[in-house]
Structures are given as C-alpha cells and as structure tokens.
Amino acid sequence: MTKQEALFSYCLRLGDNSLILGHRLSEWSSKAPIIEEDLALTNMALDLIGRSVAILKYAAEVEGKGHTEDDLAYRRPERKFYNNLLVEQPNGDFAVTIVRQFFNSTFEYLLYEELMKSKDETLAGIAAKTIKEIKYHLRHATDWMLRLGDGTPESHLRAQKALNDMWMFTDELFEMNEVDEILIKEGITVDLNMLKANWSKKINEVILESTLTVPTSTFMQTGSRQGIHSEYLGYIIAEMQYLQRAYPNAKW
Amino acid sequence: MLTEKEIYDILSEIPDPEIPVITIKDLGILQRVEVSENSCIVFITPTYSGCPAMKMIEDQIKEALAPHQITNISVKLIYSPAWTTDWxxxxxxxxxxxxxxxxxxxxxxxxxxxxxxxxxxxxxxxxxxxxxxxxxxxxxxxxxxxxxxxxxxxxxxxxxx
Incomplete structure (x- = not known):
C-alpha cells in the first residue's frame, strides 16, 4: 500500500464516520423529545455532514480519479464504507442516541486534538475547525449523561441499558490496520492505542458521576476496517443513495 | 478586469444571508481575492463546517461580480486558520x-x-x-x-x- 492509498483510505474512514453519524442524528429532525433537542441534534448533524463534505472532498483529491465528494458519498457500495460500527447503530431511544454520541464525541475530541498537529496540512486545518464543534457536542452529551443517569429511575435504567448495549462497539474505535501504520510513520496520524487510556479515564469519570456503572463485558464487535458492517448500514446507504442511483447525476 | 482590491470592496458589501445587518466581511467570512489574467479566486472561511449559508454566499459572490464582466470565478473554502468569533x-x-x-x-x-x-x-x-x-x-x-x-x-x- 502506498502512502497515497493509505491517506485516501484514512480520509474515507474519517469522512464516513462523520457522514453516517450525521445521517443518524438528522433522523431525529421533527421527532426529538423536546424542541431544544430537535435543534441540538440536527445542529450537530449539520456540523458532522459539513465535516464529511470537507474530508471526502479531500479524499477525492488524494484519490486523483476526478471524483467529487458527492460521488464518494452517493456512489460507493456499503462494503467500501469504513465508518465505525458504533456510529451506524440505530438511534434507539434518546438514551441510546446520547450514549452513542458520548462514546463517539469523547473519542473524536481526543483524536482531532492530535490531528491538529498532523503533518498533513489539510487534515490539520479541518481538525482545527472541527475541534471547536466537537467541544460543543461533547459538552451536550456529557450534560445529558449526568441528567439521564442521575435523573429518574426510568431514565437511569434506560441509560444503563444503552451503555451496556453500545459497549461492544467501543473497542473498534481504537482498532488499527496497515493504513494507520503507514500514516503514523509519516506523522499524519496518531497511534490510536495512545488515546485509549485517556478515553477510558474520561468516560469512567462521567459514568460514575452519572451514578451509572461502567460495563465490564469484554465481548467486542469488529469488522468496519475491512468494510464489514452491521445490518443497519445497508439501510442507511439505501436511503441516502436512492436518488442518485435511480436518477444518476440528478440535480435540483 | 478589476483589481483585487476593487473586487474585495465589491464583495465586502454582501450581506450575510442569515443576519443581513452585517456583511460577510464584518463576520470575517470573506478572506481574500486573487486575480490572474482572466479568472478570479475568492477565498472564504465557513463559520461552522456545515453552515448551509455557504452555498448561498458563493452564489451571491458570483452574482455581485457578474455585472463587472467577471465570470470565471471560483470560490474556495479555507479551513485554516479556523474561523473564530474574535474576527x-x-x-x-x-x-x-x-x-x-x-x-x-x-x-x-x-x-x-x-x-x-x-x-x-x-x-x-x-x-x-x-x-x-x-x-x-x-x-x-x-x-x-x-x-x-x-x-x-x-x-x-x-x-x-
């Protein structure tokens, strides 16, 4: 694998994580529990989709085959998507959405803080932009973890169930392959193992303060680095790509 | 062809689509203009990554320059340095x-x-x-x-x- 191929693949991973989570959050539009949350979740969806546009545009540039960010979003089959399994999981109840966001935003905060120092200027620039937004996302998710965990018996129960259900998707966030190896050597990305201890520490603090329990299960799901996904991604792609598949190059 | 300064001044008047009392220059979105023989590149910085007004701002830029016979315009988004409210x-x-x-x-x-x-x-x-x-x-x-x-x-x- 060349450096260029590795960078392309890495940009797809970053871009797909933003795109798919952005799509998931946008599903809350008009049906969040309260109007403030309708605004919050869709605002965050917008940040994430905006970030994916920037990253996929760069991915297309690195690939050098004349594709655009739209080609990459709307014409790629499911097996060529490299987002983490966590972000494609269905919204579930509000607790599931918050726990998914909390795990992911804590991870993104640590990752993008490192990417700001990347030797790749474009990625460093996007990271500097996006870290400001991630701070808001993380604060939002953390506030809700505390309120749900330390709220009513019902919200506590649901938050704990969501933690337990989402837990098996957390190890994969830190999984690395040849792409990471090549880019770490180039100073473009960071060794994800180095983020893990800090991630665990941060989420443990919030979970304990929320009066919830950190799951102990060691069974973990994996697959997305090879493009193998849970059943849910296919449905997202089908909905997202329908128009461009049915009417190629349609514009409006 | 107008100079970079003249083009910048024209674009400085464009109101922000969401908050029309201030201009895209006031907000710090309009960064700079580069002119070569028959093309013009305008650099803008998004306030937020997903700001839906960026497309409209791009259209407004092209519209503002159209009467000046400048048609070969490209609008480029720059992310670094990241936009800040300090601007x-x-x-x-x-x-x-x-x-x-x-x-x-x-x-x-x-x-x-x-x-x-x-x-x-x-x-x-x-x-x-x-x-x-x-x-x-x-x-x-x-x-x-x-x-x-x-x-x-x-x-x-x-x-x-």
Whole structure:
C-alpha cells in the first residue's frame, strides 16, 4: 500500500464516520423529545455532514480519479464504507442516541486534538475547525449523561441499558490496520492505542458521576476496517443513495 | 478586469444571508481575492463546517461580480486558520446587538467560553443581566437560545468559538 492509498483510505474512514453519524442524528429532525433537542441534534448533524463534505472532498483529491465528494458519498457500495460500527447503530431511544454520541464525541475530541498537529496540512486545518464543534457536542452529551443517569429511575435504567448495549462497539474505535501504520510513520496520524487510556479515564469519570456503572463485558464487535458492517448500514446507504442511483447525476 | 482590491470592496458589501445587518466581511467570512489574467479566486472561511449559508454566499459572490464582466470565478473554502468569533469587528458586534442578537462576549482564547456559559449576558432588548440559557443550540449553528427574565423576551446569543 502506498502512502497515497493509505491517506485516501484514512480520509474515507474519517469522512464516513462523520457522514453516517450525521445521517443518524438528522433522523431525529421533527421527532426529538423536546424542541431544544430537535435543534441540538440536527445542529450537530449539520456540523458532522459539513465535516464529511470537507474530508471526502479531500479524499477525492488524494484519490486523483476526478471524483467529487458527492460521488464518494452517493456512489460507493456499503462494503467500501469504513465508518465505525458504533456510529451506524440505530438511534434507539434518546438514551441510546446520547450514549452513542458520548462514546463517539469523547473519542473524536481526543483524536482531532492530535490531528491538529498532523503533518498533513489539510487534515490539520479541518481538525482545527472541527475541534471547536466537537467541544460543543461533547459538552451536550456529557450534560445529558449526568441528567439521564442521575435523573429518574426510568431514565437511569434506560441509560444503563444503552451503555451496556453500545459497549461492544467501543473497542473498534481504537482498532488499527496497515493504513494507520503507514500514516503514523509519516506523522499524519496518531497511534490510536495512545488515546485509549485517556478515553477510558474520561468516560469512567462521567459514568460514575452519572451514578451509572461502567460495563465490564469484554465481548467486542469488529469488522468496519475491512468494510464489514452491521445490518443497519445497508439501510442507511439505501436511503441516502436512492436518488442518485435511480436518477444518476440528478440535480435540483 | 478589476483589481483585487476593487473586487474585495465589491464583495465586502454582501450581506450575510442569515443576519443581513452585517456583511460577510464584518463576520470575517470573506478572506481574500486573487486575480490572474482572466479568472478570479475568492477565498472564504465557513463559520461552522456545515453552515448551509455557504452555498448561498458563493452564489451571491458570483452574482455581485457578474455585472463587472467577471465570470470565471471560483470560490474556495479555507479551513485554516479556523474561523473564530474574535474576527467579528466591534462595530459589527454593535450591529448584532441592535438587531436583537447578543454578540459573543468572550475572546475565544478565554477558557470560560469553552467550559461554561458567559456569566453576565445582557439582554439585547432591555440590557438586563438577569438572563438564562434555554438551549445551547439555537436557530442556526452559530447561535444559542436565551431568555430575559425581566422583559421576558427570548433572544439569540452568538456563541464564542
């Protein structure tokens, strides 16, 4: 694998994580529990989709085959998507959405803080932009973890169930392959193992303060680095790509 | 062909699509203009990554230059240095306040703006400091929603980033 191929693949991973989570959050539009949350979740969806546009545009540039960010979003089959399994999981109840966001935003905060120092200027620039937004996302998710965990018996129960259900998707966030190896050597990305201890520490603090329990299960799901996904991604792609598949190059 | 300075001045007049009382220059979105023989590149910085107004701003730029026989225009988004509320001029902040939007209160380097909400946010209607946040996320990505406990008016606050 060349450096260029590795960078392309890495940009797809970053871009797909933003795109798919952005799509998931946008599903809350008009049906969040309260109007403030309708605004919050869709605002965050917008940040994430905006970030994916920037990253996929760069991915297309690195690939050098004349594709655009739209080609990459709307014409790629499911097996060529490299987002983490966590972000494609269905919204579930509000607790599931918050726990998914909390795990992911804590991870993104640590990752993008490192990417700001990347030797790749474009990625460093996007990271500097996006870290400001991630701070808001993380604060939002953390506030809700505390309120749900330390709220009513019902919200506590649901938050704990969501933690337990989402837990098996957390190890994969830190999984690395040849792409990471090549880019770490180039100073473009960071060794994800180095983020893990800090991630665990941060989420443990919030979970304990929320009066919830950190799951102990060691069974973990994996697959997305090879493009193998849970059943849910296919449905997202089908909905997202329908128009461009049915009417190629349609514009409006 | 107009000079870079002339083009920049024309574009400086373009109002922000969301907050038409201030221009894209006031907001710090318009960065610079580069002119070569028969093409023109305009560099703009998005306030937020997903700001839906960027496409409209791009169209407005092309529209503003069309009467000057400049058609070969490309608008490029730049992410670095990242946009910050520090780029909003003092005059523009005052315009925001008169328009009914509380302007950003801190410098973005101030930790308080990242970790907590501003301590004393003045109501843009009645100047009372007796205000409360309703929602961290407002009608657009760049704003939060507050209410004044004295005059009871809800208002937008331009978040510090």
């Amino acid at each position: 909003i001029s003092t005059e523009a902040k005052e315009k925001l306040r008169t328009y009914g939007i509380a302007p950003p209160q801190h410098s973005s380097v101030d930790k308080g703006s990242i970790l907590g909400k501003p301590k004393e946010l003045k109501c843009p209607q009645c100047n009372s400091k007796n205000t409360q946040m309703i929602s961290q996320f407002g009608s657009t990505a760049c704003k939060s929603l507050y209410k004044c406990l004295d005059c009871k008016e809800p208002f937008d606050y331009f978040k510090c980033i």
